[in-house]
Structures are given as structure tokens and as C-alpha cells.
Amino acid sequence: MTFLAIDVGNTRLKWALYDAPHHGAALIAHGAEFLDHIDRLAEGSWASLPHPQRMLGCVVAGDAVKRRVQEQMEIWDVTPSWVVSSAQEAGLINGYDHPSRLGSDRWVAMIGARHHVLARGPARPLVVVMVGTAVTVECIDTEGRFMGGLILPGHGIMLRALESGTAGLHVPTGEVRPFPTNTSDALTSGGTYAIAGAVERMYQHLLQHCGQEPVCMMTGGAGWKMAPSMTRPFELVDNLIFDGLLEIAAQRFGG
């Protein structure tokens, strides 16, 4: 039973086609498109795919984008199905004040991350960092309860905010340096260490709360840029959202 997983963020749509809706399924094909280009998926990279029989996705880019994606899916006879964050799913408990208001990408990535931890051994507390358009930092305790998380501007948004709010900060991208000595490096390092510092703070909160060293996982399109600048090692996982979607799909579609 072919299964299509879709993750629509505020910058790009990521998709992956598997030969079955559960972990261990073979990846048939995958891709990513900037949101400006998603209207060409049906005649582009989706045209030659085997038809997906089941689909599950998460979308945080708004209803108009969701409709555009569903239009592209009309080449197949598959019902679009989008995850909504709930109070409890796939072993995770949602501590958000209003569980359904939690970004579904955050919820699904946490489910994927928790699955990774449990697949390897005993349960541990978990910090999940997702570096996309925005950056999110989630804390999950040993029992699988999402305690809460941060939302920060991503690199691009931080730089654009500084550029538009000042007269003298229109400079090319710089390098991450411990002691930046030019404007480009100062901006790039500032953004990177703002994220690294916020993540460290959440790590400390969770360590203090649980009394056990948290597992640290990072994902998202810009994760590879952030990982070397963290204050402690973070495991870079390609796409926790697909892992989470596979986990939920296995339960929903009886994979």
C-alpha cells in the first residue's frame, strides 16, 4: 500500500513516497519545492510517480496553500488527510494550553523523535529543535509529555528584520565566528548564537525538571547550518516529520 507523506512549511513543501504506511517501508521517491513552485508538482515530479494509495500530511502554511497542494493531488484517487495536533497521539501527551493550536509540524516531529528514542532503548527526556522558516525548541519528559516549547525567528527572518529596521545593516552573509570583527560575521554569528543560546536554556530547563540528561535531536532545512554551533552535540535527523507521519499512518491505516 503506497503512502505519500507531505510536510508543508512556510518556505518549502517536502514530500516522500513509501511503499507502505509504516516504519521500515522502502522510500520510492522524495523531493522538495519552494511554495512558489508547488503549482507545477502534478505536471512535474509527481507526474511519473506510482499512485499513492494513502496520504497523510501536515501543513502550517495556511488554507490557501493547503488548497493549492490538494489541487495538485487531484491527479490521484487519494483522499487528502492532514494531521491536527491533539491532546494525545502515538504515545505522546500534549501539554499545550490549547492542544489543537500547536503547529502540526511541531507535533508530528515530536512524535517522530520520540519514536527514535524508544526504538533505541529506555525512554529519556528529549529536546527537539526544528530549524526551518522559524525555529522551534520542544521539551518532552521521560514519560512522553510535551512540556512546552519556544518559537524563534529563523536565520532569514532575523536578518530581514535587522535589515529593514536599521540603516547600516545591508551586508552579505558572513561566517559564524566566536569574536566577529565585521558586520557580516556579526549578523550571522548573532543569529546563530541566539538560537544556540535559546536551545541551551531549554536543555537546562528540561535537565532540571527531569534530573536526567535529555537526548538532543535537530531537524529542518537549515539544521545542518546550526548543528556545528550548538553548545552540545545534537543528532541531525534528516526529516523527523516524515518519521512522525509514518508513525501516525501505521496507527491510522493499520500498516
Ligand SMILES: Nc1ncnc2c1ncn2[C@@H]1O[C@H](COP(=O)(O)OP(=O)(O)O)[C@@H](O)[C@H]1O
Ligand atoms: N537547499 C536549501 N533549500 C531550501 N532551503 C534551505 C536550503 N538549505 C538551507 N535552507 C534553509 O532552510 C530553510 C527552509 O527550511 P524548511 O525546513 O524547508 O522550512 P519550512 O519547513 O519552514 O518550509 C530556509 O529558511 C533556508 O534558510
Ligand SMILES: CC(C)(COP(=O)(O)O)[C@@H](O)C(=O)NCCC(=O)O
Ligand atoms: C511555529 C511555526 C510557524 C513553524 O513553522 P515553520 O518554520 O516550520 O514553517 C508553525 O509551527 C506554526 O504556525 N505554529 C502554530 C503556533 C504554535 O505552534 O504555537
Ligand SMILES: [K+]
Ligand atoms: K517545518
